[in-house]
Amino acid sequence: MKKWFRSEGVQGFLALVFAAWLRLCFATMRWTREGQDSAEGVWAAWRAQQPGYAGKGAILCFWHGRIPLSPVSWPQAPGHRHDMRALISRSSDGQFIASAMQAIGFPAIRGSSKKKSDPAKNKHGEQAFRDMIRWVNEQGGIAITPDGPRGPNEVMQAGTPALARVTGAPVLLVGLACKPAIRLGSWDGAMIPVPFGRAAMVWDAPLFATRGDDPEALARDWGPRLSAVTRKAEALLDA
Numbered sequence: 001m002k003k004w005f006r007s008e009g010v011q012g013f014l015a016l017v018f019a020a021w022l023r024l025c026f027a028t029m030r031w032t033r034e035g036q037d038s039a040e041g042v043w044a045a046w047r048a049q050q051p052g053y054a055g056k057g058a059i060l061c062f063w064h065g066r067i068p069l070s071p072v073s074w075p076q077a078p079g080h081r082h083d084m085r086a087l088i089s090r091s092s093d094g095q096f097i098a099s100a101m102q103a104i105g106f107p108a109i110r111g112s113s114k115k116k117s118d119p120a121k122n123k124h125g126e127q128a129f130r131d132m133i134r135w136v137n138e139q140g141g142i143a144i145t146p147d148g149p150r151g152p153n154e155v156m157q158a159g160t161p162a163l164a165r166v167t168g169a170p171v172l173l174v175g176l177a178c179k180p181a182i183r184l185g186s187w188d189g190a191m192i193p194v195p196f197g198r199a200a201m202v203w204d205a206p207l208f209a210t211r212g213d214d215p216e217a218l219a220r221d222w223g224p225r226l227s228a229v230t231r232k233a234e235a236l237l238d239a
Contacts, residue, residue: 011095011096011099012099014096015096015097015099015100015103016099016100016103018096018100019099019100019101019103019104022068022071022100022104022193023104024195025193025194025195025197026071026072026193028195028196028197029178029193029195029196029197029198029199030197030198030199031072031198031199031200031201032198032199032200032201032236032237033200033201033202034200034201034202034203034232034233034236035202035203035204035205035229036201036203038172038203038204038205038206039172039174039203039206041206042058042170042172042206056136056137056139056167056168056169056170057135057136057137057138057139057140057141057142057167057169058136058141058142058169058170058171058172058206059136059141059142059144059160059163059164059167059169059170059171059172060073060074060084060141060142060143060144060172060174061143061144061145061146061156061160061171061172061173061174061222061226062143062145062173062174062175062176062226062230063145063146063147063153063154063176063188063226063227063230064145064147064148064149064151064153064188064190065153065186065188065189065190065191066145066175066176066177066191066230067097067145067190068190068191068192068193069176069177069178069191069193069199069201070086070143070176071101071104071105071106072201073174073176073201074141074143083140083141084106084140084141084142084143085106085107085108085109085135085140085141085142085143086098086101086106086107086108086109086142086143086144087108087109087128087132087142087143087144087145088101088108088109088110088149089110089148089149090110091149093149094110094149098110106143109128109131109132109135109142110128129159129162129163132163133163133166133167136163136167136169137167142163144159144160144163146159146160146219146222146223146226147188147223148188150187151187151188152187153187153188153189154223154226154227154230155223156219156220156222156223156226157219158215158216158218158219159215160219160222161209161213161215161216161218161219161222162215164207164208164209164218165209165210165211165213165215165218168208168209168210170206170207170208171206171207171208171209171222172203172204172206172207173203173204173207173222173225173226173229174201174202174203174204174229175200175201175202175203175204175226175227175228175229175230175231175232175233175234176191176199176200176201176230176233177191177199177200177230177233177234177236177237178191178193178194178197178198178199178200178237179197179198179199179237179238180194180197181193181194181197182194198237199237200233200234200236200237201233202229202230202232202233202236203229204225204226204228204229207222207225
């Protein structure tokens with residue numbers, strides 16, 4: 001039964017069903033947004049070719065458990081669209097997510113870091129990192145869950161700061177929440193929206209990394225900031 005459920009055809013069909021469900025949710029949910037001007041300011045700075053923005057894309061971060069809410073978290077500047085891609089692992093679960101996001105309009109860059117318990121297993125992380133550098137340097141946007149694909153939950157790994165250090169692109173942290181929600185018993189406590197519910201989105205100011213920065217130290221600093229805007233989004237729905 002498990003093998004049948006994991007088959008390519010079944011997973012592809014379920015991904016389309018999930019994508020249709022998310023479209024219905026996005027069309028009927030009532031959103032509260034806070035700090036979105038920080039994100040929109042990135043596009044304004046890009047158009048003005050300000051130092052630090054000229055010729056660059058952007059890096060968008062949200063926690064892994066908020067992936068179902070993420071497709072609506074990419075504001076665009078009037079008259080200009082940053083194409084968005086998402087970093088998604090090559091696991092079977094990642095394939096399901098990649099297919100659903102593709103159906104919504106978010107193509108994937110596939111890959112993830114090696115497991116510490118099995119460092120010999122090829123996760124295509126190095127190639128994915130090179131693909132992301134190329135994409136961001138071509139003014140594309142990349143969405144990353146910095147605690148994915150296997151956690152720990154809401155603990156940022158060094159990959160996102162490393163990408164920011166190499167590309168010089170701005171990093172946008174966004175907290176996402178919805179109510180009511182279907183909560184899965186997964187490691188990330190995945191939050192799936194329901195139609196006609198409420199949702200909130202809270203942005204932090206753009207962050208930057210320089211070549212001299214330590215990605216591990218930045219991850220320790222940026223992770224709590226991402227959790228802070230996530231808790232703030234949740235609090236907006238409880239107010």
